[in-house]
Amino acid sequence: MDRELMVLEKELTQGKELAKQLRNHLNPSSSNQTRDYLIQKILGSYEKALSVLNCGASVVEPKINISMLETPSSFANISPRCEASNLDCEDQCHRDVFKKRKTMPRWTEQVKACAGTGLEGHPDDGYCWRKYGQKDILGANFPRGYYRCTHRHAQGCLATKQVQRSDGDPSIVEVTYRGRHTCNQNSNPATVASPSVSKVEKNHYLRKQEHDQNPKQEEVMFKFGAGCKVKTEGLDNSENIFPSFPFPPTSIEAEYVAENIFQEAMLENNIMGSFSQAFISPTTSESNYFPVSPSHMNNFGLGHGVQTSDSDLTEIISAPTSVTNSPIGEAFDFIKVDFDPNFPFDNLEFFA
């Protein structure tokens, strides 16, 4: 069967299954969190299916790169000390910006845009971004663009991203996200953020369309990969939890580099509270890859991912796979399952 059709079928089937799960969670005993998560996954599946239809789904092999390097404790507020201390506030706040740079969760994805989109590889990820800088990077053929959440001032959302075109393949842009969205558009992207193009980016996109003499193309289209690799690295000293990936509904080829996201995400979603310590053991490996399809990644996106390295990988990822019929299970079938059977999996539905 054609790979595009396979992707399409997989996403539609997954959407169907997720809808069934959602139906089972309509009772009052299920949390809104669960329902929200299922809804987002359903939307994600259909987004991908539609994109496959729109784009012809030139399938590429995405890479997911996840790393947890530091503790996440300090990126929630840019500088609470500014209010409480006697330090020069302005100076302190500025310093915290750079401190935040190191401690914010970070992950990178490589997005391959369809030729002719005119978007110059700047993918829509469901959020509104404002460009605040551009810099020539040493050794890079293309400048790096710096974007921050449009709601940074209005809602204090600290999410930023960097967009840089790949030297090797200019059709690929590497998008590095830092920090998670705390603005409303993130908490409810399905209703706030357009799944296609944000206002800012659409304007830019349409302008480019004019430039490209291609006014008919009004949908942002990206190729979707049928699989991806997850890389974990730099896991030496942290408790690792999967990040709250705002997995772009239209991304296909992705390399995620996440730092500290697991713990923060889990805590935020009240998931880790029910996890045994075995799920957050220290790590030692430098780099590990394993194949995961984009849909699988979506399954542990949205703040319910799993972070790993070598042995930890097995401990963490295996848990949900053994409890649910999730595609994640298929994705990680090669991973040995070894986790606490008494583990309170209250929130395992998140991994479904």
Next chain:
DNA sequence: ATAATTTGACCTCC
């Protein structure tokens, strides 16, 4: 008029 982008200056980190 308002909002977004550009771009040079500035800051921190290594």
Next chain:
DNA sequence: GGAGGTCAAATTAT
């Protein structure tokens, strides 16, 4: 001191 990241005034677009 250089590189990467951010700020903010000026410019441009809507």
